[in-house]
Amino acid sequence: MLNPVMNRRRLLWGGASLAGAALLKEMSGTRLISSAVAEITAPMEPIRMSSNENPYGPSQLAIEAMQGAFSKSNLYGGIGNQLVDLLARIEGVAPENVTISAGSGELLQAAGVLAAWEPGSIVSPYPTFGQLVRAAEVLGSEIINVPVDEKMHIDLDAMYAAIRPDTRMIYLCNPNNPIPSIIEKKALEDFVRTVARDRLVFIDEAYYEYVDNPEFSSMMPLVAEGLNNVIIARTASKIHGFAGLRVGMGYAHPDLIAKLNKVKTGSISVLSQYAAYVAYQDMEFQDFSRARNKEGLAIVEGMCDELGLRYIKSNANFAFFETGIDSETFRAAMREHNIMVGRTFDPYPTWARVSMAKPEEMAYFVQTYKKLYT
Numbered sequence: 001m002l003n004p005v006m007n008r009r010r011l012l013w014g015g016a017s018l019a020g021a022a023l024l025k026e027m028s029g030t031r032l033i034s035s036a037v038a039e040i041t042a043p044m045e046p047i048r049m050s051s052n053e054n055p056y057g058p059s060q061l062a063i064e065a066m067q068g069a070f071s072k073s074n075l076y077g078g079i080g081n082q083l084v085d086l087l088a089r090i091e092g093v094a095p096e097n098v099t100i101s102a103g104s105g106e107l108l109q110a111a112g113v114l115a116a117w118e119p120g121s122i123v124s125p126y127p128t129f130g131q132l133v134r135a136a137e138v139l140g141s142e143i144i145n146v147p148v149d150e151k152m153h154i155d156l157d158a159m160y161a162a163i164r165p166d167t168r169m170i171y172l173c174n175p176n177n178p179i180p181s182i183i184e185k186k187a188l189e190d191f192v193r194t195v196a197r198d199r200l201v202f203i204d205e206a207y208y209e210y211v212d213n214p215e216f217s218s219m220m221p222l223v224a225e226g227l228n229n230v231i232i233a234r235t236a237s238k239i240h241g242f243a244g245l246r247v248g249m250g251y252a253h254p255d256l257i258a259k260l261n262k263v264k265t266g267s268i269s270v271l272s273q274y275a276a277y278v279a280y281q282d283m284e285f286q287d288f289s290r291a292r293n294k295e296g297l298a299i300v301e302g303m304c305d306e307l308g309l310r311y312i313k314s315n316a317n318f319a320f321f322e323t324g325i326d327s328e329t330f331r332a333a334m335r336e337h338n339i340m341v342g343r344t345f346d347p348y349p350t351w352a353r354v355s356m357a358k359p360e361e362m363a364y365f366v367q368t369y370k371k372l373y374t
């Protein structure tokens, strides 16, 4: 049987040529449109612990900002430079150091294009978030994957040793994903200062807002200082709960920003611009998200301690621990209980990545885990 939404659409579009104006009038009727929207919404959503989203966002203030912006949706240009200016002020850099992207994913792709512009290689930790290197690989770059060390931390010495004369970019993810470890700040700064003399260093700080580890530091001060080969990526997808709104940003030397701007659209909707402008000033919501995330992590990592499961202490909004069970089997078992957890991450087929949902949902996860495996 055909999907009823499809049926109705076919009817509308099929009939439009016949009944023209009358049908168009009917299409814009609120009753029809709202019933179609209701049909899109799936009932009984599973609990999402699979994509490192924020279960609370976007904040109420961000939603109100979007509601206020609906009537401006017909205009190009959005809020002009105001978002860039705000982000520059927050980070202590110049507006020329900032670029906006459709999620940080767009910036990762653009940086991949930049790296692959000339033949050469990219050095990347392994495992890590693969969007940048995948984009560059398609365009002909060779990817040199450097395994994490025995503590599952990014191995800067090994990465340094892996750099070749043709290496155009080094990708770092701090905190990393799927392993939520950080790179110690002094070692990282030394590495970046040395390597960025003649190569691009891309630092993906998607989870930066969740870190309260004193050994961590953003490398933003190096951009503020004027280093010309460093790109830092941030995203509103995580602490601000904007994953579906697609707002990301890059910080770099103005010459590098100009190059990135040539290979990305940076075009985000007017709603997203208004929402981001408000969200980045909404400290209460960010503090709330951080606190709930910490509660969730304490529940899951507490279970790992109790059951003696190996885990990497999280600096992000997800946990990574060794279940000892094939991760696809584990995923399917959790799905049976209405929980979606992360996919398999090579080379850890018996580890699970579990994103933080609400603390009460994490308690349900722990209860389910114990019921199934203890």
Ligand SMILES: Cc1ncc(COP(=O)(O)O)c(C=O)c1O
Residues within 6 Å of the ligand: 051, 052, 102, 103, 104, 105, 106, 129, 173, 176, 177, 204, 206, 207, 234, 235, 236, 237, 243, 247, 248
């Ligand atoms: C490390 C890292 N970087 C970048 C992204 C891309 O996120 P977005 O495109 O939503 O900003 C993600 C998404 O999960 C991520 O984990």
